[in-house]
Amino acid sequence: MKLHEYQAKEIFADAGIPVPESRLAGSVDEVLDAVDEIGYPAAVKAQVHVGGRGKAGGIKIAGDRDEAAQYAEEILGMDLKGYTVDKVLVEAGVDFVDELYVGVTMDRGEGKPVLMVSTEGGVDIEEVAAENPDAIAREHVDPAFGLHPYQARKVVYEAGVDADVALDVASILSTLYDLYEDSDASEIEVNPVMITSDRDVVAADAVMNIDEDALFRQPELAEMAEESYEDDLERKAGEYGFDYVRLSGNVGIIGNGAGLVMTTLDLVDYYGGAPANFLDIGGGAKAERVANALDMVFSDENVDAVVFNIFGGITRGDEVAKGINEALEQFDEIPKKVVVRLAGTNAEEGMEILNTDLVQVEKTLEDAVQRAVKNAQEVTQ
Amino acid sequence: MSIFVDDDTRVVVQGITGGEGKFHAGQMIDYGTNVVAGAVPGKGGQEVAGVPVYDTVDEAVEAENADASVIFVPPAFAADAVFEALDTDLDLAVAITEGIPTQDMAKVNKRLGETDTRLLGPNCPGIITPGEAKLGILPGNIFADGNVGLVSRSGTLTYQVVDSLTSRGIGQTTAVGIGGDPIIGTSFVDALEAFEADAETEAVVMCGEIGGEDEEQAARFIGEHMDTPVAGFIAGRTAPPGKRMGHAGAIVSGSGTGTAESKINALNDAGVPVGDTPEEVADHIEDFL
Structure with a gap:
């Protein structure tokens, strides 16, 4: 779960990390009220869950009231990489002389959290990592002991941060680690940490992502969730509780188990089609879930044909077949051709139950995918 | 064994x-x-x-x-x-x-x-040694006793591949699900090492997926330490970057690590054929035996 910059900065400020003065605004008038209080220069920053906001035109620095109004007008309501901006953070401009990167994330290979510091802040850190990996200093933390304060100092010195601000940066990093642990974050990143001309240290940006699997014990953070879905289908998938990812093709895909659904997508591509989505109905799915999944792919206007592939372990083929029949019997005309392949637990019973007036049935995954690809091609021809 | x-x-x-x-x-x-x-x-x-x-x-x-x-x-x-x-x-x-x-x-x-x-x-779906023991949720009826080891990050993909093997009369020594999370216990390398040491295992199927670098490590291990032939499959070739594909660990990072391409190349470099379809994996295993 991603937090917005303004949410993360509230958490930072509460924890004692210096952040610029700011106000959240949802209209041009609110932006003007905010700059009247904060003064100039002031940054107007889109609050959406995408990276690279600056480059995409979602962050502008206003030098006076007219500019503030103009930028507010431009940014509020704009489409930023598929997300509509409905809030901006208006923030006091920082007179900086240097920019650093600091972050805490999980190194999955090591199975340990890792602190990262670089003096090449203010730019895309993944590019820095790719082109000049030595420019990022790293320090792993023992997850059982937690952070020893010396580790934060060590990695800051190692990165080559100026000596006069090093301890201030280490103190911020140390607090970020505490937040990382206390809030079950998957990632916390400040890019940039700004060093001002007065040699103060300020967190000028804030990225904070929370492990969704830990939200059960982070009720306050769970309430901060403002999922801005890319489209209505992703919202619907969230409501139905499906793992769902939308792609750009026209073959709708429903299956069980992440690896097998991914494989089905890959096979659609391999046989010359284009997958429209990843939809995993999960283990042990009953009739209602099956109907919901069909509703998802049918309501995707990009979808021209559907492949439904189940290999039952805990999922029972007869349950799935019943669900498919029930869902499709609601229609006077089936909106899109559905190819079904059932294997595994109770697959034979399922195949017998399936109403072949409503669906096409194939025995193997390869055949089912090829037939669905062909169905889709027939629609587009 | x-x-x-x-x-x-x-x-x-x-x-x-x-x-x-x-x-x-x-x-x-x-x-x-x-x-x-x-x-x-x-x-x-x-x-x-x-x-x-x-x-x-x-x-x-x-x-x-x-x-x-x-x-x-x-x-x-x-x-x-x-x-x-x-x-x-x-x-x-x-x-x-x-x-x-x-x-x-x-x-x-x-x-x-x-x-x-x-x-x-x-x-993970657990582990099964056909005819002897099953610890987990794998459907026992699709497995058969034999000489092929299998290790996989995914449950249902394992079933798919095992079904292809069993229907060709190719049984398994043990099938191991190592799990789809970012941090797991037994890795591909651990399981491959055990299969290499097992006298009855004559070939191994390894089913990986996008995310992390475990498959690349496994490829290096196979190249350097294994005589037993291995055939691979990698799920997620069509996965867009930055999206979690069901499993918490199945994600291609924005910087492009964890891609299917990287894993397939690493396996090919180690002499491991990677199937384009689950059936092709079974074809490779049939060739080995």
Whole structure:
């Protein structure tokens, strides 16, 4: 779960990390009220869950009231990489002389959290990592002991941060680690940490992502969730509780188990089609879930044909077949051709139950995918 | 022969009184697995699926000589259950649970390094040595005894590939699900090492997927240390970057690490053929035998 910059900065400020003065605004008038209080220069920053906001035109620095109004007008309501901006953070401009990167994330290979510091802040850190990996200093933390304060100092010195601000940066990093642990974050990143001309240290940006699997014990953070879905289908998938990812093709895909659904997508591509989505109905799915999944792919206007592939372990083929029949019997005309392949637990019973007036049935995954690809091609021809 | 489990394995089911635990304990017993006990705090003295339930894993080990556990405990309590299994010095713990917080798993992982217990998972379908023992939720009927080892990050993809093998008359020594989470116990390399040492395993299938670098490490291991032939499959060629594809660990990072292409290339470089379809994987295995 991603937090917005303004949410993360509230958490930072509460924890004692210096952040610029700011106000959240949802209209041009609110932006003007905010700059009247904060003064100039002031940054107007889109609050959406995408990276690279600056480059995409979602962050502008206003030098006076007219500019503030103009930028507010431009940014509020704009489409930023598929997300509509409905809030901006208006923030006091920082007179900086240097920019650093600091972050805490999980190194999955090591199975340990890792602190990262670089003096090449203010730019895309993944590019820095790719082109000049030595420019990022790293320090792993023992997850059982937690952070020893010396580790934060060590990695800051190692990165080559100026000596006069090093301890201030280490103190911020140390607090970020505490937040990382206390809030079950998957990632916390400040890019940039700004060093001002007065040699103060300020967190000028804030990225904070929370492990969704830990939200059960982070009720306050769970309430901060403002999922801005890319489209209505992703919202619907969230409501139905499906793992769902939308792609750009026209073959709708429903299956069980992440690896097998991914494989089905890959096979659609391999046989010359284009997958429209990843939809995993999960283990042990009953009739209602099956109907919901069909509703998802049918309501995707990009979808021209559907492949439904189940290999039952805990999922029972007869349950799935019943669900498919029930869902499709609601229609006077089936909106899109559905190819079904059932294997595994109770697959034979399922195949017998399936109403072949409503669906096409194939025995193997390869055949089912090829037939669905062909169905889709027939629609587009 | 087999790896990690056989008909001598004595299993305690942690969480046996829950819906999943109870159902799958019954399925494991029906398959012929030596399930000797359950362990659920506060439920000691009950009997479920025909086996006695104890309050702690320690008591189950004392009373029934259990040496392996299968964990069907909800995510909020699962890390604690794994610690209990590790601290009881079992030979093997199999964590089926999906959705354990990653930071909990980091702590488990640290402890794991200090014990001799092998952990499978979490978020895995378990392990099966056909005809001998099944620890987990795999559908036993699709497996057959034979000479091919299989290791996979995904449950249903395992079933798909096993089904292709079995229907061609190719059986398995052991099939191991290592799990779809970012931090897991047994890795591809650990399982491959065990298959290499197993005299009966004549070929190995390795099913990987996008995310992380475990497959690349496995490829290096195969190139340097294995004589047993390996055929591979990698799921997620069409996955867009930055999107979690179902499994918590199945994500291509924005910077482009963890891609299917990187994994396929690494495996090919190590001389491992990678199938474009599950059937092609079975073709490669057939060629090896």
